[in-house]
Amino acid sequence: MKFFFLFTMALSTLLSKAEETAMLNFTNGDRLNGSLVKMSGDDIFWKSALLQNEAKFFLQQVQDITLPFFDTPQQNIDHVAHIRFNPDLRQQNENLPSDIIRGQLVAVNADNIILNTWFAGQLTINRNMVKDLEIFDIATPIYSGPSKQDDWKILPESSWEWELNRYIRRSEGMISKTFATIPERYCLSFVGEWKNDLNIKLQFAASDVEEETQNGYTINFNSGTTYLQKRSRDQQGSGLIGDYTRYPALRSKEKSVFRLFVDTSTGLIAFFSDADLVQQWNDTNKPYLSGKSIQISQPNGNTTPLTISRIVLSEWDGILPEQENGLHLNSINNPDPEKDEQRIHLRNGDILLGKVHKIENSEINLTTRFNEIKLPVSRIKKLALAPNEYDERLLQNGDIRAWFHDGDYVTFRLEEITADGKIKGYSQHFGTATFNPHAFSRLECNIYPLPGKK
Known part of the structure; x- marks a missing residue:
């Protein structure tokens, strides 16, 4: 009970300082945007434009609260x-x-x-x-977002919804962005969230969607099977590149950080999910495509929910992650x-x-x-740092899981919220630390299942 009171007080302080609305996510999958009014004991009071009056919910029904997005400050580091x-x-x-x-x-x-x-x-x-x-x-990122609704073009306009710095697919359609410049070698990363099977189409090195003749590479990921297609104006080398590959690991997930590495000088293309290489291709038919448009969609007829966020485009040194x-x-x-x-x-x-x-x-x-x-x-x-003695963190009451915007997380025991809204916590990993809440996308409670529950 003491932890729940501390956690509610912490979130109340954080969200009262937020400049944008937050999202209340329930354990049954329901979601409600708006703002936190107050917390008292085991209850949370929430205000939303969808509700006539402020509503009270039991905290045990809440999975987490998504915090507003803030840009990472520029750092002078190598x-x-x-x-x-x-x-x-x-x-x-x-x-x-x-x-x-x-x-x-x-x-x-x-x-x-x-x-x-x-x-x-x-x-x-x-x-x-x-x-x-x-x-x-x-x-240095060439692009990081989305930070506003029109960052990416939505076609048709009603097919995707922009909410809390992320795009949510509502019906058939795509999000598309044509960049002014794209490096010869680049990395595109984004966070994908879905329910059940993942079905996604990622088109890159492509022409703008409004051009009459389309060209580009397309990675298709359908229920654990991935393959790459090339479409060229002159039809040179158009068609399937490489083989179909099975990647069943995503069947047990509903969220992943995806990274696409492209070298337009050699035709090298690699697609990663979190730390795993899903598939690597080599386009052996010149010309290698180098369009400046990127498009994300789902196969026609697919109704699986899909959310895209934390899209980052940056220059790449040509060395694939280990x-x-x-x-x-x-x-x-x-x-x-x-x-x-x-x-x-x-x-x-x-x-x-x-x-x-x-x-x-x-x-x-x-x-x-x-x-x-x-x-x-x-x-x-x-x-790999060989320790003098292997040690691991113990599970403790009051632990929360704080998720960074890139999909990683750190676990610590919440101790207090400072007067200026910082999060103070303790972990055996690093002792006591005070965090800027802008680093996190959400704070997750109830992270250890009760006996008999999963």
Whole structure:
């Protein structure tokens, strides 16, 4: 009861400061937009244009409250580190993704990892609880949105609805955007949410939808089967590229971060769901298409609900992300690490075996089997940090799951909301931290099922 009161007070403070309406999401799937009036005990009072008067709901009926979207502030950094924690007991049992937190890598020593973040300042992370660390170059987004309804063209106008910085499909139609410029190599990412089977068509490197003659690539994903088609004005190389591929993993999901990597100079195309490669293609028939339009739709006749949000277009360095389950190493050239060694993946594709001593001043100090070396952090792509002792987070009453806008989340025990609306929480991963609520898309409560319930 104490946690519910604290959680309701926290959300009341947060949402009273929001500049846009929030969304109340119920456990039975119903949704209601509007604004929070107040919370008292186990009740939530909600005001909406759809209701004549403010309404009261039981908090236990609420799955989460979606928070308004805010742009990420510009940061003067040259890399971003993704820290993935060891899975806790529930994540292991239910095959859930681990907590992930991102920031600029400041230092690594025997006990801790120091991370600078825009949303929580400097965090000191327990190294024994970290599974691995991945480092990415920073690419300034060419586009990030949607931030307003007309960011993308909706055809026909009634087919998609814009709500809380996301597009929701209501009937047959598409969302389309033609960019002024698109890099030779680029990455398009977006968050997709659906019910039951996922059915989606993603057209890219395409001509504008209003041009008389259409061309472009189209990825079709229908109930776990994916394939790529090419349509060219001169019909050169038009048709199916590669084979049909089965990807059943999405059958157990209703949300994913999708990433499309395109190299218009070589014809390389790759499609990822979260950290998994769904399929990779190579267009062997020139000319490679390089149109500036991107379109998202569903196959005609499909009625599956679909929501698209957090669309980001950015330049890509041409190096595909590493796949945890797809790494095939030569056993002679890449032997298994010995005790206290880590496998270190460099950005140029090389792999080192060594022991990481520390990271400071943007340099990594390590000992290989041959000598001691220093490398700039920006040259590292991924490394597994061998802990002195494996440790994982314990499940605690009062835990909430705070979802970042990119689809990752972090779990912590909510402690209080500060006077300026910040979220203060505690986790065994990083101790006590104070978060800027603009970092999160939603706060999820009731994250541990009661006995006998799923």
